[in-house]
Amino acid sequence: MKIIHITVKSPFLLFIAALLITHLSKSTAIIPQQLVRGFTANPNPTVTNFQPLLNDSTGNFSLSFLRVNQDQLALAIVHVASGEPLWQANSAELAQWGEHTQLVFNGSFVISDHGSRVLWSTNTDGDRVVLTSAPNLQILKGEKSPSLLWQSFDFPSNTLVENQNFTSDMSLVSSNGVYTMRLGPDFIGLYAKFKHIGSDPSQIYYRHRAMQAKVNIVEGRGPILVRISSDGFLGMYQNGSTPADIQSFNSYQRSAPAPRRVRIEDDGNLKGYYWSGSSWVLDYQAISETCELPSLCGLYGLCRSGVGCSCLDNQTQTQTQTQNQTQSQQCYPNQEIGDLCSVKGNKFWELRKTGVELPYKELMSYVETASYEQCEKSCHMNCTCWGILYNNASKFCYNVDYPIQTILEVGHESKMGYFKVWEGAKKKKDKRLWIGIGLLCGAMILVGLVVGFGGYKLWKRKKRVNNRILEEEHINAPGPYKDLGSSSFGSIELSNR
Structure with missing residues (x-):
């Protein structure tokens, strides 16, 4: 290792040199390939994506603090080149990205908040931590023939x-x-x-x-x-x-x-x-096939292959979809209740649609009923049922015992659906309607004011023009000298000659 000797006499230059050396030491900080007992780490407030703590031998992967939702933290194995997490510690609650959050290795890996509240732990008694190039995070015990106590491969995210x-x-x-x-x-x-x-x-x-x-x-x-x-x-x-x-x-x-x-x-x-x-x-x-995804179009959404998403009740509000990402808006608000049985009075309203079926009906249980009406009745009287899909050809009645997700549009009139919508969702929908009506009325009032103001200005301009015409007519009419304009002096002089 080459040692550089720097001789600086000026205090100012000495200060600049110290800042430079500090900056270089931070920018070339070496990330270890092994952690031992006594290791501690806190999140760096200046980091915006991930903060490396432990690298594998190739440098392709890093155990890191990963920023989540800007102000939260997850312990993750990150693919360094892309910043993509390949594993995350399965903590029930994410830690805050702040000075009170700490990662400690004391035989166990422990993430704590405010020094006492443990958010996640491996519950081990190991000597060191390594990250293999698999990548697999391992806690080992012993030196010559170490035993494996814990590994991230056993706890995928x-x-x-x-x-x-x-x-x-x-x-x-x-x-x-x-x-x-x-x-x-x-x-x-x-x-x-x-x-x-x-x-x-x-x-x-x-x-x-x-x-x-x-x-x-x-x-x-x-x-x-x-x-x-x-x-x-x-x-x-x-x-x-x-x-x-x-x-x-x-x-x-x-x-x-x-x-x-x-x-x-x-x-x-x-x-x-x-x-x-x-x-x-x-x-x-x-x-x-994107329409076969379980909830591509959201609650009470309708998916048509090659076309995209709409809503079961033909609302104008629709969703769009792309190959790699769904950009969806719910046709109805998220259901805020556990089931319809927990609502006093079992209040709901109903939707019916023909030419529809479930995207994964072959995995759903069903019963055979003689008619669609019988299938619908079995759901209507059952508070755990959110809807049914019925095939008039096979007589299969599929019961849906959860809030309705995306339904397929298939175009066969023999395939029919009946769906319950919690009444609270309708009220929220009505609220949106009244908001829309209020905005429309406000816009109409604004247009009326603009039109009225424009008409007023036009009336004033017309009045000024009419007054000017009257003044001109009054000037040209015969009358006393004081009513003549200044342009009349020439004619008076000529008449005296």
């Missing part, structure tokens, strides 16, 4: 990375907390939290069963697991290295830069990406 085993004991949860990926005995399932509190909180809306082309999944031989392969597929395994099922990515068996990852998005889709060196490239999506 919303993302699964390459070569990470995802088991039936785990779940991926979207960042908005609505959608979840879990494993069944022989399938991958996506679930949504649409139902009211007190019942099963999750509604399955996507299921991919193992094809079992090469290996059969045998009941009793242990649970299945899912793993992303570097060859570009999502594989399903049971007690072996040969997959029982693969879901191929677009880059299947083609060379693609690492890392690869799969994430459950805030719209409920499961998508795969790889890092191209400059951006994340979409490589896979479980649900390719």
Whole structure:
């Protein structure tokens, strides 16, 4: 290491040199590749995106304080080049980005607020922390043959990375907390939290069963697991290295830069990406048809394939959609009640629509009824029912026991729907209507004032013109000398000659 000797005689230059050395030392601060007992860190108020605390050996990943919603903090493993979090500590409450928040390693990783309130902890007794290039955060015990006490691979957030085993004991949860990926005995399932509190909180809306082309999944031989392969597929395994099922990515068996990852998005889709060196490239999506997403158009929304979103009751308020992001506005306000049974008097109003069905009806339970009227009646009398979808051809009656999400427009008159809307939503809607009427009346009054003021100015101008004409006529009329204008003096002089 080359040592630079600086001799400065002037106090002013000495001050400048000290500032320069301090700045250089901060800008070239070395991020450690290992943390030991006694480590503490506080968020830097000047950081706007993420604050690195621990790097992997390649420098591609960093355990960091990640800014969330401007004033909150999450402990995350960040892909440095993109700033994209690949893992976040599953704390029930996010810490504040402030001086009172502290991360400590005392054998356990602990995030605390105001020095005493623990927001998240690994509950371990380790000696050091490392971040592998997988990336996998690990707490180790011992030096020569360290034992693994805890790893982030066992506690995924919303993302699964390459070569990470995802088991039936785990779940991926979207960042908005609505959608979840879990494993069944022989399938991958996506679930949504649409139902009211007190019942099963999750509604399955996507299921991919193992094809079992090469290996059969045998009941009793242990649970299945899912793993992303570097060859570009999502594989399903049971007690072996040969997959029982693969879901191929677009880059299947083609060379693609690492890392690869799969994430459950805030719209409920499961998508795969790889890092191209400059951006994340979409490589896979479980649900390719956007109208089949569970709530693309929001509450009481209607989705038409290739067209987009509208509302079940044909309101003028609509939504727009893009390939990668949904920009939606609810047709009705979010339901503020757990279920219709908790509302005194069970007050609701009704919507009926033909040519509609559920986007994931094959995963919904149903009963057979002789007629649509019988199907509707079964829901009308049941306070846990928010609506029904009926197929007049099959006589299948699908019961929806949660506030109505996006419904598909299919155009077949034999497919009918009946939907309940909590009366409170109608009142809010009426409030918006009265606001609109008030604004319209205000605009009409303003236009009236403008027109009236313009008419007044026109009347005044016309009055001035009429007065001028009268004055001119009065001047030219015969009369006494004092009524003549100054222009008359010439004519008077001529008449005296």
